[in-house]
Amino acid sequence: KRIMKGVVAGVRDYGNKMGIPTVNGAICFHPDYLGNPLVYCGNVGIMPKDCSFKKVSPGDLIVLVGGKTGRDGIHGATFSSYELNQASEEISSHSVQIGNPITEKKLVDALLKARQQKLYSAITDCGGGGLSSAVGEMGEGTGVRVDLDKVPLKYQGLSYTEIWISEAQERMILAVPPQNLISLQKIFKKEEVELTVIGEFTSDRKLKLYYQGNLVCDLDMEFLHKGLPSIVRKAKWKRHIHSQPEIEQKQNYTQDLLQLLSSYNIASKEWVIRQYDHEVQGGSVIKPLVGIDNDGPSDAAVVRPILYSKKAVAVANGINPLYGLIDPYWMAGACIDEAIRQLVAVGCNPERIALLDNFCWADTDREEILGELVRCALGCYEFALAYGTPFISGKDSLNNEFHYYNKRIAIPPTLLISSIGVIDDVEKCVTMDFKRNGNLIYIVGETRNELGGSQYYYWLYKKLGDNLPKIRPDMGKRVFQAIYEGIQKGYIISCHDLSEGGLAVALAEMCFAGGLGASVFLNEVPCENSLKDYEILFSESNSRFLIEVNKNKKDEIEKIFNEYKVPYGLIGCTDTTSQLVIYGSGGNQIITADIYKLKQAWQSSLNW
Known part of the structure; x- marks a missing residue:
């Protein structure tokens, strides 16, 4: 806690005094960071084209x-x-x-x-x-x-x-x-x-x-x-099999949702965000916190560097070290997918996105650790090509281990993917909070039994699991294009990507950020095969979005989804009850929660 407060104070002290808005970020907790806490920092600037070459x-x-x-x-x-x-x-x-x-x-x-x-x-x-x-x-x-x-x-x-x-x-x-x-x-x-x-x-x-x-x-x-010859090292990759938690189907998952919302990796980071100046220079369009009370979690930040222009820059990130403990290759894919879809969620063109990588790893003199790094780099290469998103910069920090007598604490394989995109018209951007009563709620993308490395397994069952989320770029690209077109045409008025905590957490965040309730039916969620209720609620399958659509634009948005041949489901609608009600596959209520109670759970853990 002392170290984290010191890091926050350092970023606050330097960034605020420099007059640079701090608009996007993430915080991950894991006990293996105790020996080597990691701090990433990145920035974006603009410059005249003719100044970009040095001689x-x-x-x-x-x-x-x-x-x-x-x-x-x-x-x-x-x-x-x-x-x-x-x-x-x-x-x-x-x-x-x-x-x-x-x-x-x-x-x-x-x-x-x-x-x-x-x-x-x-x-x-x-x-x-x-x-x-x-x-x-x-x-x-x-x-x-x-x-x-x-x-x-x-x-x-x-x-x-x-x-x-x-x-x-x-x-x-x-x-x-x-x-x-x-x-x-x-x-x-x-x-x-x-x-x-x-x-x-x-x-x-x-x-x-x-x-x-x-x-x-x-x-x-x-x-x-x-003059220095290249170092040649041996790398060895061996897939570790992690046991799946034994989970029995429940009649009610309200308490599970509350526990997840209060877990450190999902809980509100408002205590940190409020210490940073994200308004300085006056160009921030979509800020780190959005919604009716400006305290909901934004997917990406949008900044207008030239104040008289409607053009803007969007920045986001993707990171999930739990996936790296299972398979760094798929961690790379998931981080890239998340970094892209967070930009798409605010209205960024998926064909105008670039990426940056930042690898933090343990001792690469060990063959198995270097093997993990090589596998992660391979994932970055293949999925960046598949999505058509170039890497324009990057960095690495190796040997992040702490030795205390005969004990060793090595950080989990950690990859941060930062993403940047161009927005042609900031007036078409959307935020993640529900906007109006009676609107339609869709989920776009397919949900699978992919809870390996999920927050649900990790925080509630203290297990990693093995069935981590995979990447299907052909489907992902179609989903991204469909969401982008729906936003540009004004059919989608709220959009939130599904990541940590899956569908249930995303629904809760959209509800309390917008001050609206919702009724949702899991049997309308497009799934691979037949899934249990907790799998639909908390799976972290990639390339998925929750969207709010004006009730008069049902035919128009579904036409776009059908043209791109993407899985989608009309799963519910917004209301003014201040309740999030989710019906399970059998038609019974499995989550019933006051949105302000959900918000309180989300805000309480890191209110330091």
Whole structure:
């Protein structure tokens, strides 16, 4: 709890002060994260097309801008991929960078002004490896000469090695034509941001470092970038069989639904979201929380970066480490499917979506762990091709294990898929909350007996199960297109994807977010074969949506579904009773709950 509060405080402190809206996210809980809590962070920006290409020329100056260099952050990138133990806090504390958001904000403002005047020809940040990586990568095709004693320091006493590899924050490297230096210096002086010329790009394809007039490094760029032979490791994949929980059919599942809604992975994250500024810059169209009281869980965020345009950018994510414990290949597919369908749920064109991957894994020196990673990467490759969604960036962090004497805590195989899409007209976007009394409720997509890795198995029966959700891209693509067309034509006025907790949780969320009740009949849900009531309620089969349709548009929406040949069912309608009533396959009421009681269960667990 202390660590989680610290992470939230860090994101809040930096993001809010930078004036960047924090609009989307997820939080997953599992006991195997105790040794290595994971924190993902991503951002999206826009830029002029003609600024998207970088070119470094011999004679360009190497200009370091932003914060000063200190010992904080040394080996930060390698530390993040080390195995941890009980001594890590003491001996590796210097690996954690000390951030200063005000310095970063001033740096960004200065860089934008310089970009408008085209004063630099290339730029990169000092991330992992610090100057060694930033300068070394930029000068790969030319060569560099760097005077390390010119680098501004936070304090004296750093060796030239520490200066070269420090990962202190808020620093950027620019390639600047000499004739632009004076104009650049004026901008940075006005913005009160430090600027120092530390060297120049050469034409000899060598990395030369000087310190106090002495040559301390002389390496060929060819050797630096390609001299190290590739590491060859063995990978082994063995499918682990997990036992299925023994579940007896119940007469009533209301208590099960309440337990699921209050479980940490499903419960409201409003306590976290409210600490982040998701309104700054004024472009947020669909925010993290929606509904009549602005406290329902949004599927994706929609941001309009250019305020006078109807065009917008939508961002979402998909993550489920429980699936990775069963089969990382299908976890990859499920995460990709979820990341796509969350964008589709707000009105994003499924043909204009791109993805990013972020792998966090245990010790890949072990064959079976590397085998899991290879299998997950294979899933990313195959399902990205199947859905036509390119990966445009990514990252990884390996060896996330904690050793304490003879005990080892390894994180579960974890893949975060982030998705981004373009929305042509924000006025056609929809949110997940039910809107009006008497409207029709449809489920689109097929429900199967796929509860392996589900929240239902995990939280209520402490089991993983084995029948995890599969991906059927041909059907998924048709479902996505049908939902998109229905939203664009105005037939679908609310849409929510089915993920953690399945149909029952999605229904509850749509009801209490909209302040409306609903009556739903499970025998109208399109299923593979005959399923038990709990399987229909809590299965997490992919490529499924719950939608609200105007009662006068029944024929129109069903025509779209039939044209795309997708499974669908008219399962109920909204009402003003403030009750969610679900009828089982036999016609009896199996869930009867006040929507405000459901909401209370959902909001109570993480109200820290």
